[in-house]
Every structure is written in structure tokens, then in C-alpha cells.
Amino acid sequence: xxxxxxxxxxxxxxxxxxxxxxxxxxxxxxxxxxxxxxxxxxxxxxxxxxxxxxxxxxxxxxxxxxxxxxxxxxxxxxxxxxxxxxxxxxxxxxxxxxxxxxxxxxxxxxxxxxxxxxxxxxxxxxxxxxxxxxxxxxx
Amino acid sequence: xxxxxxxxxxxxxxxxxxxxxxxxxxxxxxxxxxxxxxxxxxxxxxxxxxxxxxxxxxxxxxxxxxxxxxxxxxxxxxxxxxxxxxxxxxxxxxxxxxxxxxxxxxxxxxxxxxxxxxxxxxxxxxxxxxxxxxxxxxx
Amino acid sequence: xxxxxxxxxxxxxxxxxxxxxxxxxxxxxxxxxxxxxxxxxxxxxxxxxxxxxxxxxxxxxxxxxxxxxxxxxxxxxxxxxxxxxxxxxxxxxxxxxxxxxxxxxxxxxxxxxxxxxxxxxxxxxxxxxxxxxxxxxxx
Amino acid sequence: xxxxxxxxxxxxxxxxxxxxxxxxxxxxxxxxxxxxxxxxxxxxxxxxxxxxxxxxxxxxxxxxxxxxxxxxxxxxxxxxxxxxxxxxxxxxxxxxxxxxxxxxxxxxxxxxxxxxxxxxxxxxxxxxxxxxxxxxxxx
Numbered sequence: 392x393x394x395x396x397x398x399x400x401x402x403x404x405x406x407x408x409x410x411x412x413x414x415x416x417x418x419x420x421x422x423x424x425x426x427x428x429x430x431x432x433x434x435x436x437x438x439x440x441x442x443x444x445x446x447x448x449x450x451x452x453x454x455x456x457x458x459x460x461x462x463x464x465x466x467x468x469x470x471x472x473x474x475x476x477x478x479x480x481x482x483x484x485x486x487x488x489x490x491x492x493x494x495x496x497x498x499x500x501x502x503x504x505x506x507x508x509x510x511x512x513x514x515x516x517x518x519x520x521x522x523x524x525x526x527x528x529x530x
Numbered sequence: 531x532x533x534x535x536x537x538x539x540x541x542x543x544x545x546x547x548x549x550x551x552x553x554x555x556x557x558x559x560x561x562x563x564x565x566x567x568x569x570x571x572x573x574x575x576x577x578x579x580x581x582x583x584x585x586x587x588x589x590x591x592x593x594x595x596x597x598x599x600x601x602x603x604x605x606x607x608x609x610x611x612x613x614x615x616x617x618x619x620x621x622x623x624x625x626x627x628x629x630x631x632x633x634x635x636x637x638x639x640x641x642x643x644x645x646x647x648x649x650x651x652x653x654x655x656x657x658x659x660x661x662x663x664x665x666x667x668x669x
Numbered sequence: 670x671x672x673x674x675x676x677x678x679x680x681x682x683x684x685x686x687x688x689x690x691x692x693x694x695x696x697x698x699x700x701x702x703x704x705x706x707x708x709x710x711x712x713x714x715x716x717x718x719x720x721x722x723x724x725x726x727x728x729x730x731x732x733x734x735x736x737x738x739x740x741x742x743x744x745x746x747x748x749x750x751x752x753x754x755x756x757x758x759x760x761x762x763x764x765x766x767x768x769x770x771x772x773x774x775x776x777x778x779x780x781x782x783x784x785x786x787x788x789x790x791x792x793x794x795x796x797x798x799x800x801x802x803x804x805x806x807x808x
Numbered sequence: 809x810x811x812x813x814x815x816x817x818x819x820x821x822x823x824x825x826x827x828x829x830x831x832x833x834x835x836x837x838x839x840x841x842x843x844x845x846x847x848x849x850x851x852x853x854x855x856x857x858x859x860x861x862x863x864x865x866x867x868x869x870x871x872x873x874x875x876x877x878x879x880x881x882x883x884x885x886x887x888x889x890x891x892x893x894x895x896x897x898x899x900x901x902x903x904x905x906x907x908x909x910x911x912x913x914x915x916x917x918x919x920x921x922x923x924x925x926x927x928x929x930x931x932x933x934x935x936x937x938x939x940x941x942x943x944x945x946x947x
Contacts (some may be wrong), residue, residue: 444550446589450584458887473780474618475584477613478613478939478941479610482611484917496895506923517913520913522939612919613941619782635758636794641890659755659782659784659800690861716828725894727866753866754891755892
């Protein structure tokens with residue numbers, strides 16, 4: 392399997408098409424079916440008690456799988472999330488970035504399924520795990 | 531069943547403890563085990579193609595179930611989301627508020643389970659459906 | 670919306686195409702987008718402690734949504750489950766049938782989404798809630 | 809981390825406490841937080857079109873995580889499944905056993921979370937992926 396978009400192409404796509412969120416996410420690694428994305432944790436992601444909000448972690452998992460799909464099929468198709476099931480397992484550290492390791496488990500003609508494991512950078516034990524399904528519209 | 535917190539008490543709690551997100555959500559109705567929450571859709575919630583982002587809908591479902599729990603158990607306990615499974619079914623309208631109808635299906639000693647149905651205000655057909663589980667720490 | 674298959678047609682389909690499980694399920698009501706299915710609880714569904722097994726409840730939710738889809742689109746298409754998220758909320762009674770109220774929330778061209786609420790017959794409080802997605806192959 | 813129950817102890821437990829399903833599952837490997845379970849596919853697991861039923865795969869994921877938990881905490885506690893989200897990704901082969909690789913991602917005081925990847929023995933590409941949460945009652 393080859394990449395349809397490499398790291399630089401994905402970064403350019405993110406900056407251009409997702410200006411609202413592009414700053415929230417840093418693409419660290421892209422290989423076929425697998426990406427690693429960093430989310431620099433900022434004040435706006437925090438919740439009372441000094442932890443990162445659930446929606447922030449959801450957003451990180453969602454964008455990571457999305458980028459993993461685009462890396463394989465290119466920017467033409469507009470994939471949309473149809474399902475996400477996420478388990479929040481540990482309280483993320485407020486003073487560390489989040490790291491998301493995402494991989495595609497299936498890349499079909501109409502559906503793609505991936506899972507995402509989220510960590511507080513440098514700490515053991517995933518803070519969240521998510522499974523996501525994307526619908527891939529016909530070209 | 532009686533409410534431990536009514537609408538005014540929940541609004542005050544939201545404004546004080548969740549200043550980051552309090553403006554995003556308007557509590558419309560509170561009855562035992564059931565709440566309705568409005569999310570005024572703003573530029574920051576939108577995505578390319580003129581639709582509301584998945585993380586925004588996740589956040590709406592999450593806060594709605596959270597408020598439904600607090601309404602029943604009061605502000606003392608710090609409930610945390612442990613699981614969310616969300617189906618995105620239709621593209622939300624970019625120019626309409628989102629409305630979330632949330633209800634608790636179980637309110638146990640350690641776990642609460644609720645479901646949330648999200649609509650574009652005034653349009654038929656839910657745009658998303660979510661089931662959430664919260665862990666309720668011992669008092 | 671009209672039914673493509675009514676109760677009698679669905680029963681005949683179930684008996685012919687699902688002889689392994691047909692005896693497990695009794696179709697009680699069929700209306701557009703909504704079905705009610707009864708599962709007579711038998712020894713083989715039980716678990717230690719006198720409760721109905723999780724896989725039995727999963728099977729009930731799965732077949733109920735499947736029948737709700739077939740009722741609308743007819744027996745031609747071979748719909749397959751792509752995702753199920755199920756919350757087990759209360760211990761089912763071992764000596765009562767299970768009742769599943771299932772409804773379709775979306776019936777699209779390629780995906781159908783439904784939810785199912787499962788009760789012990791005659792008891793209040795759902796024992797389980799499930800959301801399911803089916804993929805509908807092109808005809 | 810040490811095992812509270814090894815392979816032989818888990819097999820004896822399964823045979824004694826789950827006689828209804830014990831024959832369906834063969835424990836292949838047990839290490840801390842990780843188990844591998846084989847399900848010999850038989851006529852009763854099949855569906856039209858020569859594939860293994862969804863409830864059979866659900867049952868395999870469920871028992872695998874359950875055994876992974878018991879391996880760590882011993883047979884005293886009666887853990888119960890509270891949530892399962894499962895993605896069915898590929899059609900399992902009808903003439904091959906299913907293999908489930910299950911691991912615990914969190915083993916807390918009241919909740920355990922695990923994920924399970926299910927394969928048709930010898931074939932590439934998981935047929936299903938599941939995330940499960942178990943509630944662990946106080947001892």
C-alpha cells in the first residue's frame with residue numbers, strides 16, 4: 392500500500408481546509424494505514440480539576456482517523472464520521488500534550504474503520520480509546 | 531423522583547464551574563431524568579461544507595447528560611464520562627441551533643447511563659444519537 | 670411510508686432463512702420504522718446467578734433492527750450489521766421473556782441506523798439499550 | 809503484575825460455572841492483561857451465506873475480556889459487562905475457527921476496559937473489533 396498523501400500534503404490540506412482546528416493538531420508521523428497526531432494542550436481544552444475535556448479528546452481521535460483515511464485515498468473524497476465509540480479510561484494530565492496513535496483496521500469502498508489510542512505525552516496507560524467509522528462517498 | 535437542582539441552580543453551576551463552555555449551551559427544560567439543551571451554532575462550530583462539527587455535537591450530548599445527572603444528584607459529586615457511543619446520521623444545518631433531548635435510562639450508585647437525541651432546530655430527523663455512561667464517585 | 674413486508678411476510682422470511690434462530694424470536698408488532706420482538710427466555714439463554722446472557726440480548730437487538738429494516742426495504746437486500754453499541758443497565762429477570770422495542774432512526778441508501786430498548790416483560794426500567802448500524806448493499 | 813488465575817484455573821472455572829458455553833471456547837494463552845481464545849466454529853454459529861453470526865462474535869469478545877479480568881482478579885468477584893461497542897468489518901470464513909486477541913486497557917477498582925480483535929484463523933484482516941467495559945462489584 393502506498394500513501395496517496397504524505398505528511399506535507401496532509402499538513403497543507405489541514406491548514407487550508409480546516410483553519411478552525413488546524414492549529415490544534417500537529418501531525419507527527421504518517422505511514423500506510425497509521426498516523427500519529429499531537430494535540431498541544433491549551434487553556435481552552437481544560438476542565439475543572441485540571442483535566443482535558445472529553446470533546447477535545449473526541450476531536451483528536453476524529454481528526455486522526457480522518458487524516459489516516461486521507462493519507463490513503465487522497466483529498467478528493469469527503470469522508471464523514473458515521474459512528475464513534477470512545478472509552479475515557481484515565482484522567483489526562485493538564486500540563487502534557489496528548490498523543491494519538493491511530494490506525495485503519497478496514498478501508499473499504501464505502502466504509503472505513505479505525506481505532507485510536509490517546510496518551511498523555513510521556514505517561515503510561517492510555518487515557519482514552521476510540522473506534523470510529525467513516526463513510527466514504529462515491530467519487 | 532425530585533430534582534436536586536432546578537433550572538436556575540444548574541445554570542448558575544454551569545456559569546461558575548464551566549466558564550469555558552457555559553456560553554455554548556442554553557438549558558431549556560429540566561424535569562426528573564430529562565433535560566433539553568440548546569446549542570446556538572456559531573462560526574467556531576462549523577466545518578467545510580457548512581455543517582456543524584462532530585466534536586461540537588459530542589460536546590452537546592456530553593453536557594446534556596451531565597446536567598441531567600446533576601439535576602438528580604446535585605453538585606457535590608464529580609461525575610465523569612466513561613463511555614460515549616455516538617451515531618452521526620444526518621448533516622446538521624449550519625444556520626440553525628442544535629437541540630439536544632437527553633434522558634437518563636439508569637441512575638445507579640456508581641454508574642449512570644443516558645441517551646441523547648440531537649436535532650437541527652425545527653427540522654425533522656435526528657442529526658445524531660448518543661449513548662453515554664458516567665461514573666459517579668463515592669461521596 | 671409503507672411497509673415492504675408485513676408481519677406475516679417477515680415471519681415467513683425468518684422461519685425460512687434463519688431456521689437456527691427463528692424459534693428464539695416472536696414478532697409482536699410491525700409498523701413503519703418500528704418493530705416489537707419477544708424473546709421467550711429459555712434455559713440456554715441463562716447465566717450463573719439466574720440472568721439472561723449478554724449475547725442473547727445482543728442477538729435480540731440485532732434481529733429486531735434487522736426485521737425493522739426488512740419491513741421497509743423488503744427481502745431482496747442482504748443487510749449486514751456493521752456496528753453495535755450496547756449498554757447493559759439492569760439484570761434481566763430469568764423467569765420473564767425479553768421484549769425489544771426497536772425503531773429505525775435513519776434509513777439511507779447505504780446505511781441504516783436504529784436503536785433498541787430491551788425490557789424484562791412487565792418490569793419497569795430497560796435492561797439494555799443498543800444502537801446498531803446496518804450496511805445496505807447496492808441492489 | 810501477576811496472574812491471580814492461570815490457564816488451568818480459568819479452564820476449570822469456565823467448565824464449572826459456564827457449562828452452557830464452556831464447549832464453545834478454548835483458552836489458548838493467558839498472560840497478565842492479555843488472553844487469546846479460540847472459538848471452534850460449528851453449524852450453530854452460522855448464518856445464511858456461510859458466515860459466522862454477529863452474536864457468536866459478540867459472545868467470543870465478551871468471554872475473552874471476562875477471562876482476562878478473572879485472570880487478574882480471581883474468581884471471587886462477579887464482574888458484569890456494562891457496555892460493548894463492536895465493529896463488524898469483514899465476513900468471517902465459515903470453515904475456519906475464530907481467534908480472539910483480548911487485552912485489558914484499564915483494570916480499575918470499579919471498572920475494567922478491554923479491547924478484542926477477532927480473526928478467522930489464518931486469515932489476514934480482523935473480522936471484528938470490540939471495546940468492552942465491565943463493572944467489578946465491591947468485594
